Amino acid sequence: xxxxxxxxxxxxxxxxxxxxxxxxxxxxxxxxxxxxxxxxxxxxxxxxxxxxxxxxxxxxxxxxxxxxxxxxxxxxxxxxxxxxxxxxxxxxxxxxxxxxxxxxxxxxxxxxxxxxxxxxxxxxxxxxxxxxxxxxxxxxxxxxxxxxxxxxxxxxxxxxxxxxxxxxxxxxxxxxxxxxxxxxxxxxxxx
Amino acid sequence: xxxxxxxxxxxxxxxxxxxxxxxxxxxxxxxxxxxxxxxxxxxxxxxxxxxxxxxxxxxxxxxxxxxxxxxxxxxxxxxxxxxxxxxxxxxxxxxxxxxxxxxxxxxxxxxxxxxxxxxxxxxxxxxxxxxxxxxxxxxxxxxxxxxxxxxxxxxxxxxxxxxxxxxxxx
Numbered sequence: 001x002x003x004x005x006x007x008x009x010x011x012x013x014x015x016x017x018x019x020x021x022x023x024x025x026x027x028x029x030x031x032x033x034x035x036x037x038x039x040x041x042x043x044x045x046x047x048x049x050x051x052x053x054x055x056x057x058x059x060x061x062x063x064x065x066x067x068x069x070x071x072x073x074x075x076x077x078x079x080x081x082x083x084x085x086x087x088x089x090x091x092x093x094x095x096x097x098x099x100x101x102x103x104x105x106x107x108x109x110x111x112x113x114x115x116x117x118x119x120x121x122x123x124x125x126x127x128x129x130x131x132x133x134x135x136x137x138x139x140x141x142x143x144x145x146x147x148x149x150x151x152x153x154x155x156x157x158x159x160x161x162x163x164x165x166x167x168x169x170x171x172x173x174x175x176x177x178x179x180x181x182x183x184x185x186x187x188x189x190x191x
Numbered sequence: 192x193x194x195x196x197x198x199x200x201x202x203x204x205x206x207x208x209x210x211x212x213x214x215x216x217x218x219x220x221x222x223x224x225x226x227x228x229x230x231x232x233x234x235x236x237x238x239x240x241x242x243x244x245x246x247x248x249x250x251x252x253x254x255x256x257x258x259x260x261x262x263x264x265x266x267x268x269x270x271x272x273x274x275x276x277x278x279x280x281x282x283x284x285x286x287x288x289x290x291x292x293x294x295x296x297x298x299x300x301x302x303x304x305x306x307x308x309x310x311x312x313x314x315x316x317x318x319x320x321x322x323x324x325x326x327x328x329x330x331x332x333x334x335x336x337x338x339x340x341x342x343x344x345x346x347x348x349x350x351x352x353x354x355x356x357x358x359x360x361x
Contacts, residue, residue: 010246011241011244011246016245018270018274020274021270021271033231041345045349045350045353053353068232068235072233073235074331074332075235077240077333090251110334111246112250129319130320131341132344134320135348137319138317139324139346141313143309143349144308144359149324150325153268156300170311171311171317172314174313175317177318179253
């Protein structure tokens with residue numbers, strides 16, 4: 001197996017996790033930047049539609065490094081698609097696969113289930129809730145919390161910040177509740 | 192800018208720790224050319240590739256995590272935090288400087304109730320979309336084009352937060 005073939009396989013947690021952790025010192029050493037992605041959503045608001053909202057009245061251009069970083073993440077996704085794509089379907093844990101099959105989700109060829117996340121589905125209630133309402137909560141919640149998985153769970157915890165630990169626990173608590181109680185109900189919708 | 196507006200903004204900034212941190216962090220580099228940010232784009236590219244190849248941007252992996260059916264996500268986040276803690280410790284202990292010779296500052300985060308309420312709301316969204324902000328960008332690049340709508344919706348969510356934040360408990 002050559003190196004490219006090996007890279008195309010899904011990476012185990014003990015390879016990916018430490019590499020993600022190294023993003024923290026990389027950004028600090030490259031220019032005193034603290035790792036975080038969700039602030040970009042705020043910079044985009046400040047750049048495109050600040051209206052007269054004080055929260056968006058700041059010099060977003062000083063934060064442009066963060067938009068370069070986010071643009072890089074998008075490009076990284078594209079590079080992985082073009083050159084490093086795993087040809088095999090995503091291997092899903094048996095219990096989850098069985099449960100999802102009950103909702104008609106059996107296609108694991110992509111990283112996101114094609115039966116749910118597609119353009120036509122935006123017009124269904126199920127798709128609208130998952131993609132549009134879900135997205136809204138991601139944007140609203142991360143800013144309300146002052147950070148997301150990168151800014152709080154990884155950067156904040158790396159710096160041993162108690163507020164970040166509280167935020168991370170709440171991310172997980174909210175996710176546990178929704179994934180187990182609410183998401184199954186959404187997935188059962190037939191329209 | 193008239194004095195009234197300025198006072199209002201200062202008052203506002205005072206409660207907005209994120210903004211104050213951002214202002215003080217980057218003051219030293221205002222004069223750098225825009226293209227000096229390419230290094231952050233390259234870091235982003237590597238980060239994006241890791242997000243895709245570790246499948247942490249997969250909706251399936253997120254469902255497994257919240258149903259306790261796989262160790263993968265816990266392993267990724269846990270080992271990332273351990274490496275992050277060690278890195279930050281080394282940077283502080285040995286007073287490592289940036290490539291431009293500046294002292295590295297990491298500003299502490301202050302607690303406010305937003306971390307609870309906002310954290311829970313984000314958790315709801317994370318369980319539904321299977322993506323946090325970083326993965327939204329990676330998924331779009333990776334060909335899940337409909338996630339553009341989810342990203343747009345997240346931007347709208349941030350905007351609405353900015354609009355009503357004064358009425359929310361913090």
